[in-house]
Amino acid sequence: xxxxxxxxxxxxxxxxxxxxxxxxxxxxxxxxxxxxxxxxxxxxxxxxxxxxxxxxxxxxxxxxxxxxxxxxxxxxxxxxxxxxxxxxxxxxxxxxxxxxxxxxxxxxxxxxxxxxxxxxxxxxxxxxxxxxxxxxxxxxxxxxxxxxxxxxxxxxxxxxxxxxxxxxxxxxxxxxxxxxxxxxxxxxxxxxxxxxxxxxxxxxxxxxxxxxxxxxxxxxxxxxxxxxxxxxxxxxxxxxxxxxxxxxxxxxxxxxxxxxxxxxxxxxxxxxxxxxxxxxxxxxxxxxxxx
Amino acid sequence: xxxxxxxxxxxxxxxxxxxxxxxxxxxxxxxxxxxxxxxxxxxxxxxxxxxxxxxxxxxxxxxxxxxxxxxxxxxxxxxxxxxxxxxxxxxxxxxxxxxxxxxxxxxxxxxxxxxxxxxxxxxxxxxxxxxxxxxxxxxxxxxxxxxxxxxxxxxxxxxxxxxxxxxxxxxxxxxxxxxxxxxxxxxxxxxxxxxxxxxxxxxxxxxxxxxxxxxxxxxxxxxxxxxxxxxxxxxxxxxxxxxxxxxxxxxxxxxxxxxxxxxxxxxxxxxxxxxxxxxxxxxxxxxxxxx
Numbered sequence: 001x002x003x004x005x006x007x008x009x010x011x012x013x014x015x016x017x018x019x020x021x022x023x024x025x026x027x028x029x030x031x032x033x034x035x036x037x038x039x040x041x042x043x044x045x046x047x048x049x050x051x052x053x054x055x056x057x058x059x060x061x062x063x064x065x066x067x068x069x070x071x072x073x074x075x076x077x078x079x080x081x082x083x084x085x086x087x088x089x090x091x092x093x094x095x096x097x098x099x100x101x102x103x104x105x106x107x108x109x110x111x112x113x114x115x116x117x118x119x120x121x122x123x124x125x126x127x128x129x130x131x132x133x134x135x136x137x138x139x140x141x142x143x144x145x146x147x148x149x150x151x152x153x154x155x156x157x158x159x160x161x162x163x164x165x166x167x168x169x170x171x172x173x174x175x176x177x178x179x180x181x182x183x184x185x186x187x188x189x190x191x192x193x194x195x196x197x198x199x200x201x202x203x204x205x206x207x208x209x210x211x212x213x214x215x216x217x218x219x220x221x222x223x224x225x226x227x228x229x230x231x232x233x234x235x236x237x238x239x240x241x242x243x244x245x246x247x248x249x250x251x252x253x254x255x256x257x258x259x260x261x262x263x264x265x266x267x268x269x270x271x272x273x274x275x276x277x278x279x280x281x282x283x284x285x286x287x288x289x290x291x
Numbered sequence: 292x293x294x295x296x297x298x299x300x301x302x303x304x305x306x307x308x309x310x311x312x313x314x315x316x317x318x319x320x321x322x323x324x325x326x327x328x329x330x331x332x333x334x335x336x337x338x339x340x341x342x343x344x345x346x347x348x349x350x351x352x353x354x355x356x357x358x359x360x361x362x363x364x365x366x367x368x369x370x371x372x373x374x375x376x377x378x379x380x381x382x383x384x385x386x387x388x389x390x391x392x393x394x395x396x397x398x399x400x401x402x403x404x405x406x407x408x409x410x411x412x413x414x415x416x417x418x419x420x421x422x423x424x425x426x427x428x429x430x431x432x433x434x435x436x437x438x439x440x441x442x443x444x445x446x447x448x449x450x451x452x453x454x455x456x457x458x459x460x461x462x463x464x465x466x467x468x469x470x471x472x473x474x475x476x477x478x479x480x481x482x483x484x485x486x487x488x489x490x491x492x493x494x495x496x497x498x499x500x501x502x503x504x505x506x507x508x509x510x511x512x513x514x515x516x517x518x519x520x521x522x523x524x525x526x527x528x529x530x531x532x533x534x535x536x537x538x539x540x541x542x543x544x545x546x547x548x549x550x551x552x553x554x555x556x557x558x559x560x561x562x563x564x565x566x567x568x569x570x571x572x573x574x575x576x577x578x579x580x581x582x
Contacts, residue, residue: 075559125508145506187494188507192514194550195486197569202546203478204572213576215436216479217416219520222513223483227573229510231566235559242554249551253544255493259485260540263533268366268526275522278488281495282518285504 001164012045016071017136075236081111116153142170186244292455307362308427366527372402407444433461477535
């Protein structure tokens, strides 16, 4: 891939910071400029050497930029794109790291309609319950999947640059339509997060919450790990993808209604059949992942 | 604690096998005898050195036994106790490792009503999605909680022996009523298992299941780890504790109904407030556990 003389990262947290560190480690970037809404976060990213400098001036940031990664919570991307639009020159490719794609693409058409050739949506399937620049590391994307959902209007060169940048981070590249992407991730990511947040919230409100947490063990720890995730980021994802998420939640509620009926009637055989199918599917998946 | 000349373990899997290995490692047992329904499992436990010998004859097993641990799935305990009853002498203490207590205690009153002094119910809060004798290890109970729910009829000596045996395994001892125990574990253990089994089953039945699992990542892995648990064991737990479990499931369904309403109305503020409370509670718990 061509060296990027100037990389701009908007939102220098775990995702944006790791992208910058990975490209820097690969020797593929010159200057790295951070843009963000929180001066303290930008100062931290600068102190950690993730960005060379920070600015809140998009004209300054975008002047001569080769690539921009927007890595804010998805709810902020509309405003970020509106601020970028007047200063985005034809030679600058743009991508994002949003966990939802339909809403981000709506924001692109709304704000960057004169620059559609150069804005290529993407979603790295990587993350952690840890957030912030201090959690960033160059290897975050190593062997992880990145889904690119190119627009019909995208220039081949911009798509190639965005793909190459993620590949340089060590990621495996995939392409899907935005709609397909949002349905898949509602099922395997957004719903589990909602369920984990909901369970912990349910228990935390009880009069005997301290007793309950006192006896929670390893299974509970793993099941609820994702309830330690960033509330604002997940608020934005849930709202942005709420149509697909409600569909997945309703399918899950139907599953729970079935399980409840089996419990109520004492139908152990049907419960065991479901548990057995789940275990088989889960273990087959986990073993395949380890290959 | 007094040395146990003869220890009997009924059900030599992860739980029973680890108990035997821990007491043997502590030098506190003489002969260890395994009892079980599956000859292959007993042969494996013998080959692994977890038990010295195996038998299906309760008269033989119980002759001169100092302590018996019943570590079968809870659905089998009624039958096990019925088989033990004619051969259980006054000098033998009995405990169990069942994850539910009300149903086990019903089985005790039903089958061992002439030996109530010596049968002390317990529940070690330890386990794994791995099962079987090959998963057993002596350190499983180190720094784990064991809840003892003594019967009013229990002899002090039997309670002391059971407590000392678990302490010798490295466990921390707690006491609760059976009803309180079953409510607490419905909330923090049985419900999460049901939810994880349900999610994986829901997804595994889809026409695009392979695609979905293909994009599932680390959050999904942790959330569903307990869906790899033993189906029969969890069938028994769910059925045995279904009254408390349905109560917990209904509370959770109310929580999901609330989350669904916020999604439907696009109320991001309320979602974020719930996510934030959940994250705070979850992180406070996880940090306390690490102390």
